[in-house]
Amino acid sequence: xxxxxxxxxxxxxxxxxxxxxxxxxxxxxxxxxxxxxxxxxxxxxxxxxxxxxxxxxxxxxxxxxxxxxxxxxxxxxxxxxxxxxxxxxxxxxxxxxxxxxxxxxxxxxxxxxxxxxxxxxxxxxxxxxxxxxxxxxxxxxxxxxxxxxxxxxxxxxxxxxxxxxxxxxxxxxxxxxxxxxxxxxxxxxxxxxxxxxxxxxxxxxxxxxxxxxxxxxxxxxxxxxxxxxxxxxxxxxxxxxxxxxxxxxxxxxxxxxxxxxxxxxxxxxxxxxxxxxxxxxxxxxxxxxxxxxxxxxxxxxxxxxxxxxxxxxxxxxxxxxxxxxxxxxxxxxxxxxxxxxxxxxxxxxxxxxxxxxxxxxxxxxxxxxxxxxxxxxxxxx
Numbered sequence: 001x002x003x004x005x006x007x008x009x010x011x012x013x014x015x016x017x018x019x020x021x022x023x024x025x026x027x028x029x030x031x032x033x034x035x036x037x038x039x040x041x042x043x044x045x046x047x048x049x050x051x052x053x054x055x056x057x058x059x060x061x062x063x064x065x066x067x068x069x070x071x072x073x074x075x076x077x078x079x080x081x082x083x084x085x086x087x088x089x090x091x092x093x094x095x096x097x098x099x100x101x102x103x104x105x106x107x108x109x110x111x112x113x114x115x116x117x118x119x120x121x122x123x124x125x126x127x128x129x130x131x132x133x134x135x136x137x138x139x140x141x142x143x144x145x146x147x148x149x150x151x152x153x154x155x156x157x158x159x160x161x162x163x164x165x166x167x168x169x170x171x172x173x174x175x176x177x178x179x180x181x182x183x184x185x186x187x188x189x190x191x192x193x194x195x196x197x198x199x200x201x202x203x204x205x206x207x208x209x210x211x212x213x214x215x216x217x218x219x220x221x222x223x224x225x226x227x228x229x230x231x232x233x234x235x236x237x238x239x240x241x242x243x244x245x246x247x248x249x250x251x252x253x254x255x256x257x258x259x260x261x262x263x264x265x266x267x268x269x270x271x272x273x274x275x276x277x278x279x280x281x282x283x284x285x286x287x288x289x290x291x292x293x294x295x296x297x298x299x300x301x302x303x304x305x306x307x308x309x310x311x312x313x314x315x316x317x318x319x320x321x322x323x324x325x326x327x328x329x330x331x332x333x334x335x336x337x338x339x340x341x342x343x344x345x346x347x348x349x350x351x352x353x354x355x356x357x358x359x360x361x362x363x364x365x366x367x368x369x370x371x372x373x374x375x376x377x378x379x380x381x
Contacts, residue, residue, distance in 0.1 A: 065262030077150030089274020094123025159255025176365030194290035
């Protein structure tokens with residue numbers, strides 16, 4: 001890796017992280033407008049067109065709010081918790097492949113010839129992408145515990161304990177759903193998983209090829225139960241309604257958020273929405289073909305685009321941009337589902353939450369894993 005490639009990769013990391021941060025206020029606006037739509041209200045519509053400048057007003061409010069530390073709180077832990085809360089989502093999103101690589105032709109700069117390069121639209125191309133994402137995401141429990149303990153507040157501590165118990169409980173069922181995906185694809189590599197979902201649905205069974213020309217070759221058709229398990233667990237992991245017991249207003253004031261305000265509160269929001277982005281992206285990669293377009297392989301798309309942009313680097317750029325747009329459309333749909341569920345379903349009781357995780361999700365996850373193993377064995381038998 002030469003100096004130019006290192007600089008390009010460093011810039012790519014900054015851009016991806018910056019885009020995730022910039023997506024948070026847009027998601028807040030979408031949530032406000034979405035909740036208003038569901039509840040037959042107007043929502044923010046006074047500050048700027050469609051209320052978009054309300055985001056700027058909120059930013060000024062967060063920055064100028066008074067910051068304080070509870071009198072008996074642990075100062076270091078209190079300040080450290082919101083900073084750490086942003087990290088799992090920011091680190092996990094770096095492993096998400098958003099599109100196909102872009103070919104950069106050789107060019108002259110500062111008296112030297114640089115390139116050619118292959119720019120991957122991904123923060124880091126990690127072979128064990130699944131393990132990395134879930135390993136980093138599992139660290140999200142610790143900032144919540146630090147916030148609860150550092151606040152020296154009974155409501156904050158109870159909310160933090162609820163959050164840790166909830167996340168640990170639902171990680172088991174989520175892990176079993178992921179095991180089913182790995183058995184089907186036979187790899188930990190996210191890019192390979194996406195490549196396997198090209199074209200119409202086809203698979204081998206008892207030594208014969210079976211083709212369903214009217215269905216895309218997406219993971220949801222191989223793992224429908226695994227998809228439902230993973231989707232429900234992703235809501236629980238993000239502490240979103242109907243699983244927001246750690247911050248239930250009627251019971252715990254605001255849970256582990258109780259003593260926080262201003263910019264520190266904003267950091268928790270960034271962490272929560274970052275988790276939503278990562279969860280939605282992983283669902284898209286596992287079950288909906290990632291950035292792929294239904295029924296259309298990468299080779300078919302390149303042939304279609306050749307007539308418009310020709311060959312070479314422009315074809316690579318056009319292909320990558322089309323796939324990036326496809327990924328963004330799917331991502332917005334699943335983020336909207338997060339919002340839709342939040343404003344449509346009531347909150348569980350805590351005992352119902354635990355029963356669902358241990359007595360329903362976990363057994364169904366075990367059953368899904370067993371059935372998947374059996375079907376894969378028969379397919380290769």
